[in-house]
Amino acid sequence: MREKSRSILEIKGEGIEEVEEIIRKIGVNKIKRKESSFSPENVLDLYCPSTPDIQHDFRQIKWTWDIGNSSYCISSHRPIVGKALVMGRELIHGEVKRYIDPMTEIQRDFNKSIAQILCKLDARIDRIDNEIENLEGQASKTKTMVDANQIISNPSLKKQKLHMYLHCFSGLQNLVDIGCRQVDLLDTFKEHGIRAHGVSTDEDSAKCCKQRGFDVERIDPIHYLERTDDNSQEGIFMDHFVEGVNPEYLAKMLNLCYKKLKHGYYLIIETANPLSVFHFVKSCDDGNNKMLMHPETLKLLLRSSCFREINVNFFSPISDYWLKSIPIKSKFANETEKTIVETYNSNIDLLNSIIFDAQDYAVIGKK
C-alpha cells in the first residue's frame, strides 16, 4: 500500500496506511503545545549558520595579510657538528630565499594593499551608515510630529471605532497600547475605566502621551513583552504599529502577544488599509511605513499564531472625496437614458469603493 503527500512527508512500503492520520496528529500536537503556553520561537530565524560571516573573513584578512616569516632561526643543539650543520642549512636557506623572497614580497605587498583598501572601505561604509541613520532619524521625527498633531486634532474620526474596542477591552485594568499613536483613544479608554499602559519606541509619541498624563514607557515592544509573565496581559492594542515594522519582527511580535495574553482575551491591530487606493498613495509618502499589510494577510498571520475568532473591521471611509452620482429621477425620458444613468452610477460606486475605501482597518483576534 502506498500513501503519498507531497506537502509534508512520504511514507511508502508495505502496511503503512496511516500517513494522513500521522499528518493530522502532527498538526494537533503542535496546536496543543502552543495552547499550553509553549510558543517556540521561529527556529529558522534564530541563526543561519550556512551564511558565511563577512566580518569574520574581513578580520581574517586584517590579521593574516603579512605572510612574512621573520621568526625563522637556524640553530643546532649539537655541540660539535652543530656549526657545520648550521652553516650548511644557512647556505641552502640563502639559496632558496633568492627564489622565494621576491614572490613572498609581491604577495605581501598585494595582501597589504587589499587589507588597506578594505579597511578604508569599511570605515567609509560606517560613516555612510551613520549618515543614513541620522537622516532617517530626522525624517522620522518630522513625520511623527505631523502625524501626532493630526491625530490629536481629529478626535471625532477615531471615536467611531470606540464601540468596537470597548466590546473587547471593557473594564480591563491591564491593557497594553503598542505604538501610542492616538492619544485621543487613550483618553477615551481612560474615560471608560480602561487602564492602559503605553509602549512606544518613538520619542515624540511617548512625550506627547506623557504630557497628557498617560503611563507610557519608551521601549521596544518586543523587549517589553518579553519581560512580562506568560498569560499575564488582559488586552493588547497595536496602534498603527505594524506598518512600521518588517515581517520577521511582526511574526515574532504576534507569537509573543499570544504567549503573553491571558486565555480568552483580545489582541486588536489597527493599521492603514492598502485596499484604499487614495490612502495607499498617501501612505507611501510616510517615511515610517515599512509595509502596508493586506487584511487577509494579517488575518492569516494571526491564525498562524493560534489566535481564534478573527474578525476584520473597516472604518473611516474617505467620504469627503467621493465622486458624485447622478440623482435618480422619478421618470426618465427613455430606456436609454435610464440605462446610461444606472451604468454611470454603478461605475461611480465601484470607483468610490476602490479609490476611497476605508482608510484604516482593525483585525481582532482572541486567544
Add this chain to the structure above:
Amino acid sequence: MGLNRGLYAIFSLTPLKVSHFITWQSLKTDVTMIEIHQMVPSLTNGDALGDETLEICKILNLWGYKSYIYTNQMSSKCKDFARDYREYSDISSKDNILIFHFSIGSDMSEFVRNLPDKKIIIYHNITPPEFFVGYNDVFVDLATRGRKELAQFAGIADLALGVSEYNRKELESLGFERTGVLPFIVDLDKYSQEPDKKIMREFTDDYINFLFVGRIVPNKRQEDVIRIFYYFNKYINSKSRLFLVGTYMNMNKYYVRLNELIERLKLKNVYITGHVDFKELLAYYRLADIFISMSEHEGFCVPLIESMYFNIPIVAYNSTAIPIILHDAGILVNKKAYEDIAELVNILICDKTLRAKIIKNQQSRLKYFNKSETEEMLKKYISMIL
C-alpha cells in the same frame, strides 16, 4: 569513521573458498592472468569510499585477480594496502582493467585518462561547489574541477557506474554511453561486533537519542538536524540528546558555526563527536532511537544502510539520491518544517506499531544491499568489458 572499517575488511579476509573460485573459474578460465586495479584520489579507512575500495580489492583478490589500490593520499593505517598512483604507469597495460573511483577533482584524472587500460569509472558523486563557498575555498576549487574532469571521461571510459541511479543519470547526462548502477558494497557482518563499552555505559539510560552520521560539511545540513532537535528537546521531551557523528577535518568554519548555533539555542545535549573509531560508531548506532538526515546532497549515503541494519527508524529529507536509496523504506520529508519533523519523531517514538512497520520495511530494503547481490553486479560489469 570508527575503528577503521577498511582495516577490519582486510584483516577479516577469509580463506579463498574453493567452491566460489570454481564457479568463477568456470566463467573465466584465464582469470588469474588479468589484473584489475583500483585508483582512488584518497584512501582513508573508515570513510565510505575508502571502505568500499578496500572491500572491492578484497573481493577481486578472492576471485583470483591480481589487484592493488593506487592513490595520491592514504591514511597511515592504509599504507600496507596501497601504492602511490604514479607507480601505476609501470604495470599499466591495455589488458588490465582499471577501476577509477571518482568523487573529486585531482591530478589523477589526467593521469588515468592517458592510460591504455580498460577503464571502469565508479562515480560517487561530487558535492556541488556552492555548498563549500565561504567554508573552504580549496573544496570549492576541487569540486568545480571535478565536474569538468568527469565530463572529459565521457568518450574514454569503457563503463561508467553510479553508486546509485541518481549518479547514473548524471553520468548519462554527461554523455557516458555505457552506464550502470553498482551500489556500495557494504560488508554488513562487521556490524555485529561488540560496540565500545565506555560509550554504551555513559549513554545507556532512558533518554531519546537522535543520530546523524556523516562528515561535518555544509551540504549535510547538520544545522537543520540541530534545529529539529532543539524543538524536540525544548518542547516535547527534555530527556533527549543528539549525536552528530563524523569528522570535521577541513571544515573548521562550519564546525564553529554549528557550535555557535548550539550555544545560541542553549542546547546542552548535543554531541559533535568528531572522528570516531569503528567500535565507537557501533555504540552510537546501538544507542540511537532515531536517525535524522537533512542532507541536501548525497550520492549514496551509507549511514542509511547502517541505520537499516541497526533497526533505527529513518527520517530523511527528500533530496538527490536519498529517495532512491530508501525506496519504500523510512520516512521522507519534503519540507524542512522543523516543528513538524520533531512532532513526527515523537510519534515514531511513542507509536510502537508504526515504528515496527517502518523498521520492517527498512529490513526488506536492506536485502537489496546484500553483499552477495552487489558482488554479483560487480562480476557482471567486469565480464561486460573483459
